[in-house]
Amino acid sequence: MPTVEYLNYEVVNDQGWDIDDDDLFEKAADAGLDEEDFGELDVPEGSYILETAEAQGYDWPFSCRAGACANCASIVKEGEIDMDMQQILSDEEVEEKNVRLTCIGSPATDEVKIVYNAKHLDYLQNRVI
Numbered sequence: 001m002p003t004v005e006y007l008n009y010e011v012v013n014d015q016g017w018d019i020d021d022d023d024l025f026e027k028a029a030d031a032g033l034d035e036e037d038f039g040e041l042d043v044p045e046g047s048y049i050l051e052t053a054e055a056q057g058y059d060w061p062f063s064c065r066a067g068a069c070a071n072c073a074s075i076v077k078e079g080e081i082d083m084d085m086q087q088i089l090s091d092e093e094v095e096e097k098n099v100r101l102t103c104i105g106s107p108a109t110d111e112v113k114i115v116y117n118a119k120h121l122d123y124l125q126n127r128v129i
């Protein structure tokens, strides 16, 4: 079953870390964070990342659950996430900034690392509902 390691963007922001830092997850591992902010999810075949996080009792942001807003956005740091049809993110955001929507996203590699709660990034603000 694919594993998704997650880190809360609010922690990145609060700590003054850089989202583009290659050592972001090493820093997080050394920071003594709560499981809500940093941990791992096993995502069953055919499940979306958001619903899997919710099934584990986590309260990740969402709104439409249909690929039409930026509320559930995350940034992929390692691995790959495939999305169902979405029309809200630009090609550049998907291909270069590695933004993925967790409500319609499933792991496409065995190990994935994401920064969830990425809706707080400036360039996504105008699509948060």
Ligand code: FES
Binding pocket: 061, 062, 063, 064, 065, 066, 067, 068, 069, 070, 071, 072, 073, 101, 102, 103, 104
């Ligand atoms: S909740 Fe709107 S795109 Fe995921």
